[in-house]
Every structure is written in structure tokens, then in C-alpha cells.
Amino acid sequence: MDEGTASRTARSVAAHRLDFARAETPYGDPDADVALARDVTDGLAAPHTRMHDYLRGRTAFFDHVVVRSIERGVAQVVVGAAGYDGRAFRYAKPGVRWFEVDHPATQADKLARIARLGIDARHVRFVAADFARAPVAGLLAAAGLDPRSPALFLLEGVAVYLDTDVLERVLGQFRAATVDGSVLAISVSLASAQGQARERFRASVAALGEPARSVLVPQEAARLLAGQGWRVIEARDRLRAAGLLTARATGPPTP
Numbered sequence: 001m002d003e004g005t006a007s008r009t010a011r012s013v014a015a016h017r018l019d020f021a022r023a024e025t026p027y028g029d030p031d032a033d034v035a036l037a038r039d040v041t042d043g044l045a046a047p048h049t050r051m052h053d054y055l056r057g058r059t060a061f062f063d064h065v066v067v068r069s070i071e072r073g074v075a076q077v078v079v080g081a082a083g084y085d086g087r088a089f090r091y092a093k094p095g096v097r098w099f100e101v102d103h104p105a106t107q108a109d110k111l112a113r114i115a116r117l118g119i120d121a122r123h124v125r126f127v128a129a130d131f132a133r134a135p136v137a138g139l140l141a142a143a144g145l146d147p148r149s150p151a152l153f154l155l156e157g158v159a160v161y162l163d164t165d166v167l168e169r170v171l172g173q174f175r176a177a178t179v180d181g182s183v184l185a186i187s188v189s190l191a192s193a194q195g196q197a198r199e200r201f202r203a204s205v206a207a208l209g210e211p212a213r214s215v216l217v218p219q220e221a222a223r224l225l226a227g228q229g230w231r232v233i234e235a236r237d238r239l240r241a242a243g244l245l246t247a248r249a250t251g252p253p254t255p
């Protein structure tokens with residue numbers, strides 16, 4: 001992505017999400033999430049394409065992982081490449097700390113909007129980092145991530161924008177920042193998307209100035225994750241086929 005430009009694909013995802021029913025919880029501030037999404041999308045329409053349906057399923061998957069982790073007592077959530085994801089507000093719960101890591105240009109734009117909208121973000125630590133350059137384990141530790149307590153790590157909608165070696169480094173850095181038992185949720189390419197569908201996606205994100213840099217299907221992703229100390233948890237076939245994976249930090253990386 002362009003050095004100084006906030007992510008346009010992140011803005012587009014926010015527009016799609018405004019249409020979706022979301023997991024409900026007795027805690028949190030969904031209105032803050034909606035206010036942020038409305039502010040950034042500023043009336044941008046989300047066409048009801050196949051991408052819209054895919055994003056509906058992806059959003060439900062990540063919502064479910066977040067809510068289940070918080071309900072199991074995980075008190076640290078790291079949102080990698082957060083974009084305009086507002087889950088840190090929607091699912092804010094006393095005692096749970098959030099860490100958002102994102103490309104500096106996107107994060108600066110998000111922070112300006114949060115300040116202007118008066119959204120309470122005191123429970124969120126913001127870490128600006130280009131994954132292609134900065135090792136994030138140290139940055140997360142400096143921001144207060146406790147390496148001895150379990151954390152949930154999210155990488156939603158970003159793998160395709162990273163070269164595979166960069167993604168591998170990020171996974172290694174997340175693993176280095178946390179204990180055995182932590183969970184990571186990641187979206188990778190669909191097992192089935194080929195030919196025309198894949199080309200349509202590539203053309204649409206290239207037109208937004210954020211070209212796809214890699215294709216990682218679920219089976220390859222499971223190997224890459226294992227190599228960095230994350231073992232994929234067996235999932236329903238439907239989720240795996242959609243490239244929606246969860247993995248647990250288990251022992252050392254497997255070469």
C-alpha cells in the first residue's frame with residue numbers, strides 16, 4: 001500500500017460490515033463501532049456481490065472467535081492490521097485490554113476519527129507498524145502486552161496483501177510475544193477461488209492501490225502456521241474451505 005495513504009480496502013470492508021447482523025453481548029459499545037464505520041465510509045455503498053456474502057461469513061467467524069475468547073477469560077486481544085475494525089469498542093469489556101497494530105497511515109486516520117467522534121479508547125493500545133519492516137513482538141511488549149498471559153491474535157483480511165515471507169515473520173513475531181495456549185484467528189485465500197473469481201478480486205484491490213501479493217490456500221497456511229509455532233485447530237470443512245482458520249500456540253515452531 002502507499003506509504004502515506006490510509007487503506008481503501010479497509011474502508012470498503014467497513015462499508016460492507018455496516019450491513020451485517022453482529023454477535024450480541026451484554027457488554028461493549030456497538031454504537032461506537034457503527035459511528036466509526038459510518039464516519040469512514042461516508043455513504044460509500046457496499047454492493048451485494050459474492051464478496052459481500054463472503055465478508056458476512058468472515059465477520060461472523062471473527063466475531064464468534066472474539067466473543068468466545070472473552071467469555072473464556074482471555075483478557076488481551078491483539079488486532080493485527082486492524083483497519084477500521086471496531087470490535088475493540090463493540091466488544092469492550094472491563095478488564096480486557098486491546099492492542100491494535102496497523103500500517104501507520106491507516107492507524108493515524110483511524111485515531112483522528114476516534115478523537116473527533118469522542119470514542120472512548122482508553123482500553124486500547126495503538127501500535128503503528130509496517131509488517132514488512134518492523135518486528136512487532138517488541139512493539140507489543142512495549143505497549144504492555146503481557147507475554148505470560150494468554151492472548152487472542154486476529155489477522156483478518158490482510159494475508160493476501162503481504163508477501164508470504166512477511167506474513168511468516170508476523171506469525172513468528174506474534175508467537176514470540178505470547179505463551180503456549182494463546183489462539184490466533186486468520187483469514188487466508190479460499191480453497192476453491194481460481195480463475196475468474198480470483199482475477200476479479202485481484203483487479204478490484206489493485207484498482208484501490210493495494211495489490212494482492214500472495215495466494216495462500218488453507219492447506220499451505222496450516223503448514224506456514226505450524227512453522228511459526230501455531231497449530232491449526234480442526235475446524236468445520238465449511239470454515240476451512242472459506243480460508244477461516246484458528247490456531248493454537250503449541251510448543252516451538254516446526255521447521
Ligand SMILES: C[S@@+](CC[C@H](N)C(=O)[O-])C[C@H]1O[C@@H](n2cnc3c(N)ncnc32)[C@H](O)[C@@H]1O
Nearest residue numbers: 007009010013081082083103106130131156157
Ligand atoms: C482489507 S483491510 C482489513 C482491515 C481489517 N482487518 C478488517 O477486516 O476490517 C487490510 C488492512 O491491512 C493493513 N496492511 C496492509 N499492508 C500492511 C503492512 N505492510 N503492515 C501493516 N498493515 C498492513 C491495512 O492498513 C489495512 O488496515
